[in-house]
Amino acid sequence: MKKFFDAYQIVGNLANFYDAMLTNSGLLGRLALKFFWGLDDDAYQKFLAQAFAGIPKNFSGRLLEVPVGTGVLSLPIYRNLTGAEIFCADYSDKMLDAARVRADKMNLRGVKFLQSDVADLPFEDNFFNAVLSINGFHVFPDKNAAWSETRRVLRSGGTFCGCMYIKGENRRTDFFVEKFCEPQRFFNPPYETFASLKNFLSNHFTRAEVTHVESFAGFVCTK
Numbered sequence: 001m002k003k004f005f006d007a008y009q010i011v012g013n014l015a016n017f018y019d020a021m022l023t024n025s026g027l028l029g030r031l032a033l034k035f036f037w038g039l040d041d042d043a044y045q046k047f048l049a050q051a052f053a054g055i056p057k058n059f060s061g062r063l064l065e066v067p068v069g070t071g072v073l074s075l076p077i078y079r080n081l082t083g084a085e086i087f088c089a090d091y092s093d094k095m096l097d098a099a100r101v102r103a104d105k106m107n108l109r110g111v112k113f114l115q116s117d118v119a120d121l122p123f124e125d126n127f128f129n130a131v132l133s134i135n136g137f138h139v140f141p142d143k144n145a146a147w148s149e150t151r152r153v154l155r156s157g158g159t160f161c162g163c164m165y166i167k168g169e170n171r172r173t174d175f176f177v178e179k180f181c182e183p184q185r186f187f188n189p190p191y192e193t194f195a196s197l198k199n200f201l202s203n204h205f206t207r208a209e210v211t212h213v214e215s216f217a218g219f220v221c222t223k
């Protein structure tokens with residue numbers, strides 16, 4: 001478990017490259033995104049749209065994002081959610097440090113950051129109107145606890161949304177995940193497939209919409 005968490009302390013130190021890949025920017029970032037994840041510019045835009053499909057532009061209420069990582073994808077969106085109370089959680093203090101610096105530069109004063117394990121969230125039941133998880137569930141080591149905790153803190157009628165890696169859609173990506181991401185503990189099996197994720201979410205939420213772009217599934221579910 002310790003080695004696993006240390007993996008993202010290292011990514012925290014390599015935040016610039018990590019962010020370039022996630023934002024499809026810079027030559028290296030774009031090449032890596034296309035080569036390893038099969039996402040060209042069009043597919044990347046679809047990936048982004050499906051990742052945030054569950055958060056309307058006028059969202060207000062309480063939102064939990066877990067894991068926030070460096071906040072490279074989500075913080076720009078929070079700038080416009082002036083009526084929302086936003087909590088961003090991550091296990092890695094290095095990733096959180098990078099997210100805090102980014103929020104400061106953006107003058108995002110209202111967002112709260114907390115170091116927390118998704119398997120043991122420090123919130124009461126039904127606390128949030130929405131829970132957003134971007135690229136988290138293929139990483140979390142205790143997936144059952146993560147499913148159960150994110151659902152527990154979400155109120156009835158609330159939205160659970162985000163995206164995650166799914167297996168079986170792109171052979172090069174699957175190979176890269178198995179040979180690089182897993183040994184480095186950046187990813188942690190078992191992984192969902194598109195069908196298993198759809199099935200799981202349909203069984204645990206009253207409504208579940210699941211899409212995918214290459215190896216990334218997007219989900220918008222109602223509790």
Ligand SMILES: C[S@@+](CC[C@H](N)C(=O)[O-])C[C@H]1O[C@@H](n2cnc3c(N)ncnc32)[C@H](O)[C@@H]1O
Binds near residue numbers: 071073136
């Ligand atoms: C692939 S990154 C995704 C971060 C961000 N959502 C993004 O897309 O840029 C995975 C993140 O999960 C965090 N993480 C791993 N295990 C965790 C856990 N048990 N609880 C909370 N965060 C965790 C890592 O520290 C890392 O920041």
